[in-house]
Amino acid sequence: MQEINVKLDVFEGPLDLLLHLIKKLEIDIYDIPISDVTEQYMTYIHTMKTLELEVAGEYLVMAATLMAIKSQMLLPKQELEIEEEEIEGEDPRDALVAQLLEYRKFKYAAEVLSEKADERSLYYTKEPMDVDQYKDYNPKLPLNQLNTIDLFLAFHSMLEKRKKKKVVETTVATDDVTIEEKIQMIEAQIARLPRNKGCTFDSFFTGESRSEIVTTFMALLELMKTGRIKVEQEANYEPIMLYGTVGEQADDQIE
Known part of the structure; x- marks a missing residue:
């Protein structure tokens, strides 16, 4: 299978990613637990590399900065006594x-x-x-429908869940499935479902190999990009569902 490199702009930069982590972990920005934030930051970087995404240099520079701050936090603090008052050194954060x-x-x-x-x-x-030529253009997603960034974050969450599962037995086999073949398999799986029924996002990731997982995710992104599937979530923390749009397009043409 030919190697494919994709750059996905999930965050606007490393500072945007750090603000997201601070909000997610519900921590005080003035008293950042650098160890926890560094661990979460590196997990996102590793997820991006797992998808063979291009990681910009500024993300790697921030990773090095976090590691340096973490190292400084582990060093003993020097304290000076001046008129019975203790003055601590500058906080590296x-x-x-x-x-x-x-x-x-x-x-x-x-x-x-x-x-x-x-x-x-x-x-x-x-x-x-x-403006008749633009009347069918609607950049806003319908209610409960998700975009590619939400799909990437769901993929990251799925990878974390898989890491916690203990593999009892593993079979190593050659993986020759291409993205085009995976797209056909996904469309066939969705087409077998009753009308207005969808598949959960996690149900497509049944393989154990890293190559198959990445190929499946790239196929889902391509289907979403071309409008052949739609992704919805009824509420926060509810399962992410994928639906086919072929039947809807046919109904629109009939109407």
Whole structure:
């Protein structure tokens, strides 16, 4: 099988990923448990490498920075006594916290400006134009439907669950399945289901080999990109369901 390299922009940069982890772990940004954050950060990096995604240099630089801070935190602290008051050395996390606070401030400002731009876009200062060619274009997803970023995070969660499962017996076999063949297998599996019935996201990952897992995920991304499947989740922590769209497209043409 020919090697395929894909770059998936899940986060806008390493600081964006760190803010996501801080929010997820529900920790104080001014008192970051550097060991926990570093472990979670490296787990995401390893997941991206498992998918053979291109990991930008800035992510690796941040990984090295976190490891350096973690090492400094393990060193004994030097304390100086001045007039019966103890003055501790500088916290090695201060520079990182300052960067995160500054990034969060500009990210919030960017979101506010984006909302203002959306509001301003509702005002028109030119004559009406023919927009019939765009009437079928709808960039917003329907209620409960997910995008590729949600699918990537679900894949990461599935990999973590598989690591915790103890393998009793493993059979090593040659894996010659291509992405195109996997797409056909997935479409056939969904087509056998009753109308309006879907498959869970985890049900497609039955193989044990790393190559087969990655091939399956790439096939799902391609099907989602071309609109041949849709991904929905009724509520947080509920199973992610995949549905075929071929029948819906046929109904639309009939109508």
